[in-house]
Amino acid sequence: MSATGLRPIPTADLPEVVTRYLAAHRVRDTATAITAFTGDAVVTDEGATRRGTAAIEEWLATAASEYTYTTELTGAERADARHYVAVQHLEGDFPGGTVDLRYRFTLRDGLIERLEIGV
Numbered sequence: 001m002s003a004t005g006l007r008p009i010p011t012a013d014l015p016e017v018v019t020r021y022l023a024a025h026r027v028r029d030t031a032t033a034i035t036a037f038t039g040d041a042v043v044t045d046e047g048a049t050r051r052g053t054a055a056i057e058e059w060l061a062t063a064a065s066e067y068t069y070t071t072e073l074t075g076a077e078r079a080d081a082r083h084y085v086a087v088q089h090l091e092g093d094f095p096g097g098t099v100d101l102r103y104r105f106t107l108r109d110g111l112i113e114r115l116e117i118g119v
Contacts, residue, residue, distance in 0.1 A: 006077035006085060014076050017112060018084055018105055026071050030060045038111045045117040067094040074100070082107045 014022075017036050024033035034057045037043075043050045043059060050059045069092025077085040086103040099119065106114035 005079045006083075007079075009076050009078045011073050011076045011086070013078070014084055014086060015107060015110075017107065017110060018086060018103075021112060021115075022071075022073060022086060022088070022103070025060065025063075028060075030057060033060050036112050037115075038108055038113050041111070041113055041115070043115045043117075045115075067092050069094060 021033055021036035024030075024036070034053055037053055037056055039053055040051070041053065041056060043056050045059065045063065050056050069090050072089045073086060074089045075085075075087035077087075079085075084105045084107070086105070088101050088103060089098070090101060091098050101117055101119060104114075104116040104118075105112055
């Protein structure tokens with residue numbers, strides 16, 4: 001286990017709700033992606049925090065819409081039954097062209113309670 005309490009796991013071992021969200025977000029399926037979140041969920045991305053499904057749904061509908069990019073799930077980590085990290089490799093026409101983002105998930109009752117996206 002790492003100093004952060006996270007240990008690497010096979011990407012196939014990520015919880016279904018995480019893989020459902022990632023797959024829906026990849027193809028910009030907002031209707032499916034939003035079903036992965038609790039009603040009081042919180043998402044932090046690019047320094048902005050969205051609270052509740054209405055704000056998250058708006059973010060999902062507009063997130064990175066100005067860029068074209070591909071994503072590939074390249075890694076996964078687990079701290080405990082509620083805390084997971086998915087590492088996504090993005091390539092596209094955004095500044096820099098490539099980035100590896102860490103999607104830090106906190107789960108509650110089989111849904112995503114908190115998602116923090118960063119490098």
